[in-house]
Amino acid sequence: MAASINPGDTAWILTSTALVLFMTIPALALFYGGLVQAKNLLSVLMQCTAIAAMVSVLWLLIGYTLAFTEGNAVIGGLSQVLLASLPRGAVRDGTGLPETVFFMFQMTFAIITPALIVGAWVERMRFAAVMLFSGLWLLLVYVPVTHWVWGGGWLGSLGVMDFAGGIVVHVTAGVSALVIAKMLGARKGFPDHVHPPHAPWMVMVGAAMLWVGWFGFNAGSALAANADAGMAMLVTHISAATASLVWMIIEITRYGKPSLVGFVTGTIAGLATITPASGFVGPMAALLIGIAAGIVCFFMVEVVKQRWRIDDALDVLAVHGVGGATGTLLVALLAGLPGGTGVSEGNSVLGQFGVQLLGVVVVGAYSAVLTFIIGKIAQAVTGLRVPPEAETEGLDYAEHGETGYNL
Numbered sequence: 452m453a454a455s456i457n458p459g460d461t462a463w464i465l466t467s468t469a470l471v472l473f474m475t476i477p478a479l480a481l482f483y484g485g486l487v488q489a490k491n492l493l494s495v496l497m498q499c500t501a502i503a504a505m506v507s508v509l510w511l512l513i514g515y516t517l518a519f520t521e522g523n524a525v526i527g528g529l530s531q532v533l534l535a536s537l538p539r540g541a542v543r544d545g546t547g548l549p550e551t552v553f554f555m556f557q558m559t560f561a562i563i564t565p566a567l568i569v570g571a572w573v574e575r576m577r578f579a580a581v582m583l584f585s586g587l588w589l590l591l592v593y594v595p596v597t598h599w600v601w602g603g604g605w606l607g608s609l610g611v612m613d614f615a616g617g618i619v620v621h622v623t624a625g626v627s628a629l630v631i632a633k634m635l636g637a638r639k640g641f642p643d644h645v646h647p648p649h650a651p652w653m654v655m656v657g658a659a660m661l662w663v664g665w666f667g668f669n670a671g672s673a674l675a676a677n678a679d680a681g682m683a684m685l686v687t688h689i690s691a692a693t694a695s696l697v698w699m700i701i702e703i704t705r706y707g708k709p710s711l712v713g714f715v716t717g718t719i720a721g722l723a724t725i726t727p728a729s730g731f732v733g734p735m736a737a738l739l740i741g742i743a744a745g746i747v748c749f750f751m752v753e754v755v756k757q758r759w760r761i762d763d764a765l766d767v768l769a770v771h772g773v774g775g776a777t778g779t780l781l782v783a784l785l786a787g788l789p790g791g792t793g794v795s796e797g798n799s800v801l802g803q804f805g806v807q808l809l810g811v812v813v814v815g816a817y818s819a820v821l822t823f824i825i826g827k828i829a830q831a832v833t834g835l836r837v838p839p840e841a842e843t844e845g846l847d848y849a850e851h852g853e854t855g856y857n858l
Contacts, residue, residue: 625772
């Protein structure tokens with residue numbers, strides 16, 4: 452019997468698709484935009500928006516088919532180039548969704564992942580390099596890893612548990628951010644004399660939008676309006692709230708005062724860390740994951756900037772990469788707690804942990820190597836870094852001929 456479209460599931464994933472796109476434009480754009488100097492605000496907004504548009508076209512042309520059609524253990528096939536052979540009413544295998552809706556939902560994940568890396572190069576990377584790097588990175592890093600985990604590839608066949616993108620989204624983006632930040636070099640004055648965020652209120656608004664949008668990210672990954680979606684939404688919220696409070700408590704203990712930017716950075720850490728586990732764990736595990744996220748990500752920010760002295764400007768590795776990896780590993784240990792699903796079929800807790808660790812290490816290493824190669828290509832074709840005078844003037848005017856504030 453041919454699969455049929457489930458109206459309830461379809462309505463929920465249509466909603467989730469809109470929520471996940473909302474996470475990039477405007478949420479991520481505002482979150483990142485508020486963290487930079489005023490003279491670089493528009494450059495961040497432009498980068499996030501332009502990446503969203505470019506990835507949409509590349510996803511249609513070649514990205515989707517290589518990620519999600521039948522191929523081999525490493526990469527998908529070419530049967531859905533341009534969706535030219537897709538009937539209007541086709542149903543995605545294993546779901547009650549039109550394949551067009553599944554295509555769009557996964558497109559929004561493909562959009563936000565390279566956009567996350569923007570945080571590593573703000574205030575100093577050429578716009579042409581941003582576009583070239585992001586396009587190549589989507590096709591050479593994101594698409595293959597997506598196939599490995601979600602598209603029938605080798606990691607999925609091992610039973611890796613990544614409900615909504617701890618490996619696919621956060622590990623790839625976080626590790627890649629560290630590599631490209633190292634290749635670019637630090638901003639002037641780093642690390643002791645970097646300008647503070649020009650608009651903390653904007654950071655909070657962007658973070659709040661991300662928090663709401665993340666329900667589509669995680670609960671939508673159930674691909675149905677069902678109990679898994681409900682639990683994913685619940686644990687996502689609990690982890691975010693817990694990590695926010697933990698980050699605040701650490702700041703009060705160390706500095707005497709809690710900062711708004713710190714609080715909402717904790718929120719994002721909690722959201723990133725619960726992402727791979729969200730469909731597999733219950734509320735008790737969510738609380739533990741939120742605590743781990745607040746502590747581990749807080750101290751990783753200091754490690755990257757102070758010990759490693761790498762100017763990952765907006766903490767993409769520390770928050771997204773380390774958070775995503777932490778949640779990916781913890782899911783093996785916590786999925787057996789009340790409300791959880793347990794580990795994947797055929798795996799013990801220890802065996803599952805090994806699979807999770809393998810996924811994090813291999814994908815992290817692959818992302819690092821390919822990012823270095825893509826960075827070198829962009830450096831040769833467009834140059835990576837703007838001239839010193841453009842950094843001084845600000846990328847808004849130097850790269851786009853506009854200013855964010857006409858005062």
